[in-house]
Amino acid sequence: MIDFVALASVGIRGLRAYDPGHDLVALRRMAPPGGLVELGSNESPYGASPKAKQAIAAVLDGIHIYPDPLGGDLKRALAQQHGVHTAQILLGNGSHELLMQFAQVFAGAGDEVVASQYGFAVYALAAQAAGATLRLAPALPKDHAMPRGHDLDALLAAITPHTKLLYLANPNNPTGTWYGREAFAAFLAQVPSHVLVVVDEAYAEFVDAPDYASALGLLSQYPNLIVTHTFSKAYALAGLRVGYAIAHAECIAVMERVRESFNVNALGLAAAEAALGDTAYLAQTVAANAVQRQVLASALRARGLTVSPSQTNFLLVEFGARTAAIEAALVARGVILRPMGGYGLGECLRITVGTETENTRLLAALDEILEKGRA
Numbered sequence: 001m002i003d004f005v006a007l008a009s010v011g012i013r014g015l016r017a018y019d020p021g022h023d024l025v026a027l028r029r030m031a032p033p034g035g036l037v038e039l040g041s042n043e044s045p046y047g048a049s050p051k052a053k054q055a056i057a058a059v060l061d062g063i064h065i066y067p068d069p070l071g072g073d074l075k076r077a078l079a080q081q082h083g084v085h086t087a088q089i090l091l092g093n094g095s096h097e098l099l100m101q102f103a104q105v106f107a108g109a110g111d112e113v114v115a116s117q118y119g120f121a122v123y124a125l126a127a128q129a130a131g132a133t134l135r136l137a138p139a140l141p142k143d144h145a146m147p148r149g150h151d152l153d154a155l156l157a158a159i160t161p162h163t164k165l166l167y168l169a170n171p172n173n174p175t176g177t178w179y180g181r182e183a184f185a186a187f188l189a190q191v192p193s194h195v196l197v198v199v200d201e202a203y204a205e206f207v208d209a210p211d212y213a214s215a216l217g218l219l220s221q222y223p224n225l226i227v228t229h230t231f232s233k234a235y236a237l238a239g240l241r242v243g244y245a246i247a248h249a250e251c252i253a254v255m256e257r258v259r260e261s262f263n264v265n266a267l268g269l270a271a272a273e274a275a276l277g278d279t280a281y282l283a284q285t286v287a288a289n290a291v292q293r294q295v296l297a298s299a300l301r302a303r304g305l306t307v308s309p310s311q312t313n314f315l316l317v318e319f320g321a322r323t324a325a326i327e328a329a330l331v332a333r334g335v336i337l338r339p340m341g342g343y344g345l346g347e348c349l350r351i352t353v354g355t356e357t358e359n360t361r362l363l364a365a366l367d368e369i370l371e372k373g374r375a
């Protein structure tokens with residue numbers, strides 16, 4: 001018998017594969033009449049822009065040829081949208097791919113990667129897969145205005161001369177919390193220039209907090225800053241896998257060395273460009289999410305549950321000692337949420353903000369379960 005774990009590189013040996021949550025395909029097959037209420041993966045319940053769907057249809061006749069390896073049209077559209085040069089943009093098969101590759105390229109054995117406790121799980125995976133040492137900074141306390149959010153001072157304190165990369169998300173998944181523009185500017189000014197700071201803005205389009213600003217505004221000042229975005233969330237193209245990073249052109253040029261030549265497929269390129277252009281549809285999705293986020297958070301709070309403030313399309317909710325039982329009972333009723341045990345938050349569930357109908361179904365199922373628990 002071959003010991004494949006022993007054969008793997010040092011960083012991979014101690015890793016556990018990314019946990020995507022429930023096996024949704026199996027659950028869909030067993031779904032009760034009316035189908036599942038899928039609120040576990042922070043997808044958009046409103047679907048993709050009709051223009052994106054038309055763009056996909058238009059490329060179907062050409063799928064026997066390779067996609068544009070440069071992703072030129074999409075990069076030009078992104079460059080215009082963000083006021084950067086195309087050479088500053090790196091396209092990814094989802095932003096997950098890029099988050100992994102930043103560690104692969106810039107960190108290795110003997111290097112340190114800093115992230116926050118309760119930061120997105122991929123940062124730890126990326127660091128460990130690269131063979132680097134992960135240093136987790138403690139998160140803000142549970143009773144803070146941003147419960148379990150990033151503690152920028154703690155992140156700074158975790159930096160050593162060995163630190164190569166620092167990952168943070170704004171807003172963060174799974175906490176939904178965010179930090180403001182001034183706090184981040186002050187933080188970045190103190191990060192040594194040898195540390196690359198990756199700011200993951202997967203949920204940025206959903207934000208309406210007045211103190212928030214994308215880190216993109218600081219790019220020209222800080223060559224060590226990297227910002228990632230995705231088309232999987234507000235643009236509702238999760239099934240196509242398109243994400244991108246914006247950074248200093250020389251940083252992107254180094255990253256290009258490991259990029260697979262056709263990493264973004266033709267349907268993804270076309271759909272992302274069309275979705276980006278459909279600003280009215282994006283605004284509609286974001287507005288609907290903001291309304292439902294507020295309604296759902298209030299409804300959950302009215303049931304005595306603690307809901308973290310969120311600027312995303314999901315809520316982190318504390319269910320206490322009965323969390324696992326409640327979650328299982330929800331699954332039995334066809335309502336899928338994301339258990340948080342993998343984040344050390346076994347007393348919480350993460351709930352994607354659904355449509356009004358989906359949220360109503362979730363609340364009805366929850367009422368039934370909580371009622372039973374009381375009886």
Ligand SMILES: Cc1ncc(COP(=O)(O)O)c(C=O)c1O
Nearest residue numbers: 094095096120173202230232243
């Ligand atoms: C914070 C954050 N970053 C990145 C991603 C990865 O998204 P994708 O690979 O679909 O672009 C996710 C997905 O859930 C996320 O929550």
